Amino acid sequence: MTARIGRRRLVASIGAVAGASALGGCAGSGEVSPGSAATSAPTTRPFHGRRQSGVDDVPQAFAAWVALDLAPGSDRDTVRRLMSVWTDDIARLTAGRGTRTDLEPELAQRPSELTVTVGWGPGAFTAAGVAAPDWLRPLPPFAIDRLEDRWSGGDLVLQVAGECPVTLSHAVRRLVTGAAPMATQRWVQRGFRETGVDHGGQRMRNLFGQVDGTVNPDPRLADDEAIVWDDGSVWRRDATAMIVRRIAMDLDGWDRADRRSREHAVGRRLADGAPLTGGSELSPPDLEARGPDGFPVIDTFAHMRRAMPANPLERFLRRPYSYDDPPESVRTSDAGLVFVAFCADPIRQFLPVQERLAQADLMNLWTTPVGSAVFAVLPGCAAGELLGGDLLS
Numbered sequence: 001m002t003a004r005i006g007r008r009r010l011v012a013s014i015g016a017v018a019g020a021s022a023l024g025g026c027a028g029s030g031e032v033s034p035g036s037a038a039t040s041a042p043t044t045r046p047f048h049g050r051r052q053s054g055v056d057d058v059p060q061a062f063a064a065w066v067a068l069d070l071a072p073g074s075d076r077d078t079v080r081r082l083m084s085v086w087t088d089d090i091a092r093l094t095a096g097r098g099t100r101t102d103l104e105p106e107l108a109q110r111p112s113e114l115t116v117t118v119g120w121g122p123g124a125f126t127a128a129g130v131a132a133p134d135w136l137r138p139l140p141p142f143a144i145d146r147l148e149d150r151w152s153g154g155d156l157v158l159q160v161a162g163e164c165p166v167t168l169s170h171a172v173r174r175l176v177t178g179a180a181p182m183a184t185q186r187w188v189q190r191g192f193r194e195t196g197v198d199h200g201g202q203r204m205r206n207l208f209g210q211v212d213g214t215v216n217p218d219p220r221l222a223d224d225e226a227i228v229w230d231d232g233s234v235w236r237r238d239a240t241a242m243i244v245r246r247i248a249m250d251l252d253g254w255d256r257a258d259r260r261s262r263e264h265a266v267g268r269r270l271a272d273g274a275p276l277t278g279g280s281e282l283s284p285p286d287l288e289a290r291g292p293d294g295f296p297v298i299d300t301f302a303h304m305r306r307a308m309p310a311n312p313l314e315r316f317l318r319r320p321y322s323y324d325d326p327p328e329s330v331r332t333s334d335a336g337l338v339f340v341a342f343c344a345d346p347i348r349q350f351l352p353v354q355e356r357l358a359q360a361d362l363m364n365l366w367t368t369p370v371g372s373a374v375f376a377v378l379p380g381c382a383a384g385e386l387l388g389g390d391l392l393s
Helices: 007-022 076-094 122-128 165-179 222-228 251-255 259-266 303-307 351-359
Strands: 062-070 115-120 156-162 183-192 240-249 321-325 334-343 367-377
Touching: 062 076, 062 122, 062 165, 062 334, 076 115, 076 122, 076 165, 156 165, 156 240, 156 367, 165 183, 183 334, 222 334, 259 303, 303 351, 334 367
Parallel strands: none
Antiparallel strands: 062 156, 062 183, 115 156, 115 367, 183 321, 240 334, 240 367, 321 334
């Protein structure tokens, strides 16, 4: 005979389940862990400063890029009002507080190392009546591109990153809704990556299993700082360029390639990222080495060889994230890389490398660029100041 469950017992059971669920929030965000009576302080990253966060700091586990278009007829005042809203909202969200119009401020209480990086596209400069940097324009078309409007362009961009997807999702919604009716969402891309890498002895791996980001400059070092940060006019000092390229990866085709073919295409060992000519991941490759068959050990069209800088200017900071979206067909995957790069001048630094890769790179057999956009990341601001204030004063 089935026993009846009394109302009080049912309510008590529901309460116990809810209490247990509350313990399983986002890691590293100040939640109470099982067996501990103390609550640690929420983890935050600074918003105010001469440079925006989200460029040269340690990449978080999750990120979203949201491009927006200004409303028709937008002018300098429109951009100023939008920057005022975003400056206040970002300062609050990154500190673990809800925005002024937040209907769910509780979702902001665990900042989880949230950062928001704001960039302008050409349309924002036009609306503000300010001359854009010479390099701020779409990249030229490449033969390998299959660009789609749903992943390209935009008047503005928000790069939102953090260690908790709930916190990140809440922040994106608050910033996008807070921009209305001044700007509307054009596209959004979301990504993820391994945590605790890229500023130590390890680099992340992409969905091909490759070590991604070897020999990345470290802009915290004096010798590499100029690679990323512009030191030009007043407003451009501490600004940088953000290049967003969405790269579709043919995981099904990659699965059919054997390990030797994969390493041959990359020019590196998959196990540790070392060049095929030997050593460790950071060892310089021997581009003159030849195998017993007389052919170069590192193929002429290997990705590593094509991506190597031809001169000291051809370097930039890579901050990529993987994506894996629901496929349109059950037989195929929709996965790849949101390739994000920061540099002082994309024309001199990024474009020559991209041209070589487009001309002849074995990895083009499995990768296709489907989105592209370029933005100018504004300098940071002090408390009480406005993002983009030097441009809008």
